[in-house]
Amino acid sequence: MRGNDVILENLSMRFGDFVAVQPTDLKINAGEFFSILGPSGCGKTTILRMISGFLSPSQGRVIIGDKDMSGIRANARPTALIFQNLALFPLMSVRDNIAFGLEARGIGKKARQDKAQELLSLVALDGHGDKLPTALSGGQRQRVAIARALAVEPSVLLLDEPLSALDLKLRQHMRAELKELQRKTGVTFIYITHDQGEALTMSDRVAVMNKGVVEQVANSDEIYANPATPFVASFVGEQNVFKGKVVAKENGYAILETPLGKMLGQNTQGLNQGDDAILFVRPERLSLQEKPGQQNSLSATLERRDLEGPFVNLHMRAGEHPIAIHITNVDQTHQSLGTEQKLWFAAQDAVVMRPGELASE
Amino acid sequence: MNSLIKSYGKGLTALFVGLTVVWIAALIVLPQISMVDRAFTYEDRGGAAATLSLEIDRAYQEVFQISTSLDDLRAEKEALSSGGSAASQQESVSALDPFATPAPTPSQGVNMLDPFAAPSASGSSNRTAAQIEADEAPLIAKKSELEAKIVTLEAKEKASTDTVGLDTSYSLKNFTEMSSVHLQVFLSTMIYALCVTVMAFALCYPVAYAVATATSKNKIAILMLGLLIPYAINELLRIFAWVMILEKNGVLNAVLDMFGIIDLQVGEGFRFVASNGAVFTVMVYAYVLFMVFPIYNTIDTLDKNQIEAAKDLGASTFRIHWRVVLPHAKPGIAVGAIMTFMLSAGSIAVPEIVGRGLHPDWFSQVIYRRFFEADSWNQGAAYSLTLLLACVVFILFNMAVFRVGIRDIAK
Numbered sequence A: 001m002r003g004n005d006v007i008l009e010n011l012s013m014r015f016g017d018f019v020a021v022q023p024t025d026l027k028i029n030a031g032e033f034f035s036i037l038g039p040s041g042c043g044k045t046t047i048l049r050m051i052s053g054f055l056s057p058s059q060g061r062v063i064i065g066d067k068d069m070s071g072i073r074a075n076a077r078p079t080a081l082i083f084q085n086l087a088l089f090p091l092m093s094v095r096d097n098i099a100f101g102l103e104a105r106g107i108g109k110k111a112r113q114d115k116a117q118e119l120l121s122l123v124a125l126d127g128h129g130d131k132l133p134t135a136l137s138g139g140q141r142q143r144v145a146i147a148r149a150l151a152v153e154p155s156v157l158l159l160d161e162p163l164s165a166l167d168l169k170l171r172q173h174m175r176a177e178l179k180e181l182q183r184k185t186g187v188t189f190i191y192i193t194h195d196q197g198e199a200l201t202m203s204d205r206v207a208v209m210n211k212g213v214v215e216q217v218a219n220s221d222e223i224y225a226n227p228a229t230p231f232v233a234s235f236v237g238e239q240n241v242f243k244g245k246v247v248a249k250e251n252g253y254a255i256l257e258t259p260l261g262k263m264l265g266q267n268t269q270g271l272n273q274g275d276d277a278i279l280f281v282r283p284e285r286l287s288l289q290e291k292p293g294q295q296n297s298l299s300a301t302l303e304r305r306d307l308e309g310p311f312v313n314l315h316m317r318a319g320e321h322p323i324a325i326h327i328t329n330v331d332q333t334h335q336s337l338g339t340e341q342k343l344w345f346a347a348q349d350a351v352v353m354r355p356g357e358l359a360s361e
Numbered sequence B: 001m002n003s004l005i006k007s008y009g010k011g012l013t014a015l016f017v018g019l020t021v022v023w024i025a026a027l028i029v030l031p032q033i034s035m036v037d038r039a040f041t042y043e044d045r046g047g048a049a050a051t052l053s054l055e056i057d058r059a060y061q062e063v064f065q066i067s068t069s070l071d072d073l074r075a076e077k078e079a080l081s082s083g084g085s086a087a088s089q090q091e092s093v094s095a096l097d098p099f100a101t102p103a104p105t106p107s108q109g110v111n112m113l114d115p116f117a118a119p120s121a122s123g124s125s126n127r128t129a130a131q132i133e134a135d136e137a138p139l140i141a142k143k144s145e146l147e148a149k150i151v152t153l154e155a156k157e158k159a160s161t162d163t164v165g166l167d168t169s170y171s172l173k174n175f176t177e178m179s180s181v182h183l184q185v186f187l188s189t190m191i192y193a194l195c196v197t198v199m200a201f202a203l204c205y206p207v208a209y210a211v212a213t214a215t216s217k218n219k220i221a222i223l224m225l226g227l228l229i230p231y232a233i234n235e236l237l238r239i240f241a242w243v244m245i246l247e248k249n250g251v252l253n254a255v256l257d258m259f260g261i262i263d264l265q266v267g268e269g270f271r272f273v274a275s276n277g278a279v280f281t282v283m284v285y286a287y288v289l290f291m292v293f294p295i296y297n298t299i300d301t302l303d304k305n306q307i308e309a310a311k312d313l314g315a316s317t318f319r320i321h322w323r324v325v326l327p328h329a330k331p332g333i334a335v336g337a338i339m340t341f342m343l344s345a346g347s348i349a350v351p352e353i354v355g356r357g358l359h360p361d362w363f364s365q366v367i368y369r370r371f372f373e374a375d376s377w378n379q380g381a382a383y384s385l386t387l388l389l390a391c392v393v394f395i396l397f398n399m400a401v402f403r404v405g406i407r408d409i410a411k
Helices: A044-052 A096-106 A111-121 A138-151 A167-187 A196-202 A221-225 A229-237 B003-037 B048-081 B086-100 B128-162 B180-213 B217-232 B237-246 B251-258 B276-300 B304-312 B317-345 B349-353 B363-372 B379-402 B404-411
Strands: A006-015 A019-027 A033-037 A059-064 A079-082 A157-160 A186-193 A205-210 A213-218 A241-252 A253-258 A259-267 A275-280 A298-306 A311-318 A320-327 A341-344 A350-353 B041-044 B169-170
Touching: A006 A044, A019 A044, A033 A044, A033 A196, A044 A059, A044 A079, A044 A186, A059 B251, A079 A138, A079 A205, A079 B041, A079 B304, A096 A111, A096 A138, A096 B317, A111 A138, A138 A157, A138 A167, A167 A186, A167 A196, A186 A196, A196 A221, A196 A253, A196 B349, A205 A221, A205 A229, A205 A298, A213 A229, A229 A275, A241 A259, A241 A320, A241 A341, A253 A275, A311 A341, B003 B041, B003 B379, B041 B379, B048 B128, B180 B217, B180 B276, B180 B317, B180 B363, B180 B379, B217 B276, B237 B251, B237 B349, B251 B304, B276 B349, B304 B317, B317 B379, B317 B404, B349 B363, B363 B379
Parallel strands: A033 A186, A033 A205, A079 A157, A157 A186, A259 A350
Antiparallel strands: A006 A019, A006 A059, A205 A213, A241 A253, A241 A275, A253 A259, A275 A350, A298 A311, A298 A341, A311 A320, B041 B169
């Protein structure tokens, strides 16, 4: 099996007056694990359906491996789709499910069975071939769906939130499995999800979408560390958000006047004095330290403490402004509720951006 | 039962159960038992006892006719004695004749049943009265002869067997003595009903699939209305509507005439009615709804992603239906087929109205005639039972073929 690259050229989709996908250009590399991340209704599934051929784009085209897919129907494209609910055929055995694509291609029974057996081994389901899908567990069904899709040797595998029905433990386990399968097979994976954890852990690259627009395409680290827009910043991971006005800028940094005092952060978008701005700082970048005389010092009251296990969420309040802090479980100090504490963050850990839409919680 | 009591209370539950028992007993079990009993009861219409009882019946009938004639004669005599005109007597005598002539039969007897017979023997001096007397005498003699015969016959009947009337006994003869014509009608009805079922399925499956997979709400509503509106009309009216279409001077021939294919003016025109095709068409139309809805219901529950998944895996339209949609719709198809088959096998209105006796008989028509024309209820019951059994066999066969259980059908 070999992956192919997928190129979206000026691709857009409208349903009546509603624009589901704004004109989009995107290149997904051969053999890449590519995720499209966004809230529900952002158009990510529409893009997937246009790539798979179930929807014809209003405009633009999909090119898979140098071949224009316009006018080619879903059943003739080199793609295979894994549905959110898996859509396994409940009345066929696991083996017949996996062999269905081969059967549809008119491949002989013996060859089908061999291939199905091979795939059963690939997804570690030897011995389950004669069962009905309903007799399997959630994770096993998941693997059947993947095997069924891989049986037709697609060059692009499209996955539509396939892990969303699984419980947390299994989901985390399946992430590793999917990644491993992708590496083993070399097929291009296009993975649709609203779960940033899935996108960040598995993907080579992630596209973050909102309201039909791809806001940023980058690898996981880049997305997390250097979000391009307020939406990406607030959608991926948690953020403390401070709104204010730029009062000064120097050496790539900007000083913001906020209700909580002056704050300093990286001026990546080149804002000028007098511009409205938002400053983002991640909860784990805040520390319970007192740095007298330094900028970006705050004082806040601890209102709630949530133990997540490896780390602790502290919910604090500075005046009316809620502030979230993550600290690791090893350095728990000064955590009595109701006490006023000093906080501080480094200027290079904060990003100043032009105001824009934030992801709603 | 407990859940019923919990949700409705003891009183209502008792009412429900009571009504259900009454319903099952009075409307299902008892009529069925009576029918089965009749079906297995054989009336021997050719045996010695039957001949005997027929003879007795016939004798009684003759006695009755003779006594009415005697009554008439006596009335005439009384009219004479009170001074009636000769013309009127003459008239009444000649009017009597047709009644009197069938009376003289080989057997003769004494009428013990007629109290007026004895006084009528007293004579009258009138010429016409004498004539009447002459008519009366042989009648009275015949009557007493007949009555004597009835006594001996009844004694004979009593001696030979204790049963009165026809010789009835439990046997399979009502079934085994089905004439070859009736058997042929039965078999062809089964085949016809099967044809109707297959045609209804061929018509309904695409429709049901289209409705079930329609995405727009309006489209579904329109399709549903289109299916339901014809069924707001009485079945007979729907059948007659088809007669209007298929009649020789009907709509279909008029349309053909319009296109110049035939010329109604010179009497051309197809006789569409009273053909297999017409009966099948009307029947499919009459029962199509019973096929559409079960199939629609099952396809509606199919996860549409499965259709897309199959398509995505490269399956052709045929394969999608053969491997994904049809297997899922099996219970619905089974239910639809059973209902359509039973309705069409038992249909009487369609073959009667559309067939006009020119179309080969439907078995239900034979049953009707057994009951109400041949006056052979036992044979009619046996034929009905045969039809019922054939339908049950069809149901079981269907369940085996589609591999569905009662539970799936109930769904």
